[in-house]
Amino acid sequence: MRNFKLILQYEGTRYQGWQRQESTGNTIQGKLEALLVKMTGAPVQVQGAGRTDAGVHALGQTANFHARTALSCEEILCYMNRYLPEDIAVISVEEAPARFHSRLNAAGKIYRYRVMNTEIPHIFDRRYVYEFPARLDIAAMRAAAGLLTGTHDFCAFTSAKKGKKSTVRTLYEIKIERLGDEVDLTYKGDGFLYHMVRILTGTLLAVGTGEKRPEDMTDILERGAREYAGELVPAKGLTLMEVCYHSGSFYEDKGIW
C-alpha cells in the first residue's frame, strides 16, 4: 500500500462540509472517495486534516489516502482534476511515508475569515466574504486579538457540547488587516474547536463595533461559557488556508500569501 498526500482547494458553497455522512452524500470527502474507488478499484478512505463545516472553503486543505496503484503522483493529479467537479481541485499529490496522517501529524492550521466592511456589494467575491457594513475599530479588535492569542481553554468559543476532550488550544497569531473595503482576520493555531474561528470572529467584530471591550476577552476565556462570547458568523466568509507540518508548509514557504 502506498500513502499519498493531497493538497486540495474547494469552494464549500454546494457541500455539506468535508466529512462523509451516512445518509446524505454531498460532502468533499465523499466526492474524493467515490472518485478514488473508481481510480483504484478498491475502497479508499481519505483523511482530511481539517473537518471543514458546510459552506466553508479551502485553499490548502491537506488529506491523505492509502491505496495500491501503479499510477504516478502526476497521473493521480491529472486523473482527479479531470473527474472532480469544478469547485474541487487537487493542487498537489505526493507520496508520503506510510505512517503519515494528515490530521494527526498536523502541527498547525491557518484559517482566514473575510469580512466585506461596506454597504456596497462586491459581487465577484460574494460567495467568499461576509457582508458586515458597520464601522469597525480595528485597533480595538487587534487589542482583543492580542488577549486571545496564546494557550487558553477556548471552551467559550465552541458550539461543541462539553465533553471529556480537552478544549485547550494554542493560538499563535491572529492577524487583522484592512485592505480597502475588506477586513481579513487570519488565525494561526495548533488546532481549532468546532466553530471556534467563526465564534472568535463574531466576538472580535463585536469588539470592532464597540459592543464588547477588548478587556472582556480575558473574562470570556475565564468564565468559559459560550453565551459570553460573540455570535457565530456565517460559514461562507471562512477559508482553510493551509495546514502546517513540521516538515514545512505548501503555500507559506513560497510566500504565496
Next chain:
Amino acid sequence: MRNFKLILQYEGTRYQGWQRQESTGNTIQGKLEALLVKMTGAPVQVQGAGRTDAGVHALGQTANFHARTALSCEEILCYMNRYLPEDIAVISVEEAPARFHSRLNAAGKIYRYRVMNTEIPHIFDRRYVYEFPARLDIAAMRAAAGLLTGTHDFCAFTSAKKGKKSTVRTLYEIKIERLGDEVDLTYKGDGFLYHMVRILTGTLLAVGTGEKRPEDMTDILERGAREYAGELVPAKGLTLMEVCYHSGSFYEDKGIW
C-alpha cells in the same frame, strides 16, 4: 425628467449580455429596466456605455436613465440593490446633466482580460479567468502590444461584418502584467469594436506561445482581414473595468486598481 448616472458591477456568467433582446430576456439591461419600471411606475430606458457580450463581466459599467421620481440618489441605490439579483449590483447613483449619455459621452473604456497561466486549477476565480497553461513569452507579448497601441484600423480584430461604420479606434495602452500564475491584459482605448478585446487577447497569446511574432502585428493591421488575427478567447476572462469621461473616472481616480 431627471437623468441618473449609474455605476454597475455584474457577473456576466448567467446573462445573455448587456443588451435587451426582443425574444429571450435574460440580459443585464432587461433586468435593470424591469426593476426601474417597478420603481418609477413608467417605462424606463437604461443606456449602457459598453454593450458587453454574453458571459462578460463588469466592475465599472456606466449607464444612465431618465425618469420622473422624487427619490434621492441614495434611495435609488438602496432600492435597486435590494431587488437586483445577487450577481448585479449598483455601486453609485448620481444625478447627471439632462444631456449626459453614458455611451455617447464616454471618452474611453478600460477592459481587463485575465489569463490563468497554469495547469493547476484556481477554483475561486474560475468564473472570471481563462485557463491557458501554455508557457508565455511576456516580453514578446509586450512588444506586440506596443505595435497594436495607437490609432489604427482594427477591422482585422472584430467579428462584425464589414459595414459603413469606421473601424478606426485608438488604443491608448495595453498593459500586460504577470501576478503569480495569472497574466492580466489591460486595454485602455477610446472605444472597442465587437469582440475586439477578445481577438486582441487571442492574438497576443499566440505571440506569447511563439505561434505569431510581434512584428506580425503590423502586417495583420495592414491586411485588415480577420483570418490573420488570433483566436476569439472565451468571454468569461473579460471584465469591463471602467468607463472614463472627461469629467474623471470612478475607480482610477481613487487608485483602486
